[in-house]
Amino acid sequence: MANGLRQLVDTANAPIFGIDVKGNVNEWNNKTAEITGYTKGFTLGKPLVSTFIMPELQKSVQHVLDQALRGNETSNYELAFCSASDEIRYLLVNATTRRNVENHIIGVVGVAQDVTESKIYDRAVAAIAGELRQLVDTANAPIFGIDVEGNVNEWNQKTAEITGYSKEEAMHKPLVNTFIVPKLQKSVQNVMMNALRGEEKSNYEL
Numbered sequence: 358m359a360n361g362l363r364q365l366v367d368t369a370n371a372p373i374f375g376i377d378v379k380g381n382v383n384e385w386n387n388k389t390a391e392i393t394g395y396t397k398g399f400t401l402g403k404p405l406v407s408t409f410i411m412p413e414l415q416k417s418v419q420h421v422l423d424q425a426l427r428g429n430e431t432s433n434y435e436l437a438f439c440s441a442s443d444e445i446r447y448l449l450v451n452a453t454t455r456r457n458v459e460n461h462i463i464g465v466v467g468v469a470q471d472v473t474e475s476k477i478y479d480r481a482v483a484a485i486a487g488e489l490r491q492l493v494d495t496a497n498a499p500i501f502g503i504d505v506e507g508n509v510n511e512w513n514q515k516t517a518e519i520t521g522y523s524k525e526e527a528m529h530k531p532l533v534n535t536f537i538v539p540k541l542q543k544s545v546q547n548v549m550m551n552a553l554r555g556e557e558k559s560n561y562e563l
Contacts, residue, residue: 372448372469375455376405378426380419384466392448392471394441411437411445425452425465435472447476503532505553507546537563 366373367386375384382405385397393409400409406419414437421431431452438446448469455464493500494513499520502511512527520527520536527536533546545563552558 372471373466374400374405374469375464375466376422377464378462380404380406380422382408383464389469392440392446392473393438409438411439421452422465425454426462428454428462430454445473446471447473501527501532503549507531507533507549509536 366384369386369388372389372392373384373386374382374389377383382400382403385395385400387397390396390400395409403409406415406422410418418434418436421434421436424431431450434450434452436448436450438448440446448467449472450467450469453466453468454462455466457463493511496513496515499516500511500513501509501516504510508529509527509532510529512522512524514524517523517527522536530536533542533549537545541563548558548561548563
């Protein structure tokens with residue numbers, strides 16, 4: 358690799374790593390070393406997948422690399438590196454086929470984006486959402502909801518207990534026409550329509 362290109366790869370602000378046709382590391386820039394905690398000297402010549410990829414992802418990552426070694430490149434593929442400190446670093450990778458001057462395939466280069474922080478954030482949000490879902494489902498008060506068309510999209514366990522309708526029976530059915538007594542349907546529909554316009558109402562009896 359020419360000196361100018363070598364310096365560009367080594368000092369790039371994105372992780373760049375590569376393998377030869379046997380799957381052994383032959384490229385490992387400074388950013389990859391920083392993110393993973395493994396120096397270039399330590400990684401060169403080692404099998405990328407079995408050494409640095411999380412076990413549960415090794416098969417799929419190997420498939421992506423094998424495809425790239427056949428000329429079938431992959432964009433925005435997420436993989437998880439095992440760092441030297443036993444942390445997991447998530448990278449979004451473009452796997453590009455590497456060819457020599459005769460156009461023969463000699464390896465694969467991965468240009469990546471470190472998405473670890475966003476991955477951790479997404480998992481935290483998912484965990485909070487799961488906790489809120491459990492809170493709603495197990496609340497000691499009936500909680501139900503509708504979508505913008507007035508169809509049921511929320512029906513917790515207490516609502517099921519009180520009404521006798523399971524969540525499965527209630528979901529996606531029009532709330533007012535199906536579950537509200539006829540003489541109150543018009544007034545309840547008005548309350549729901551107002552709420553859908555942002556005009557909330559408290560302590561409404563139905």
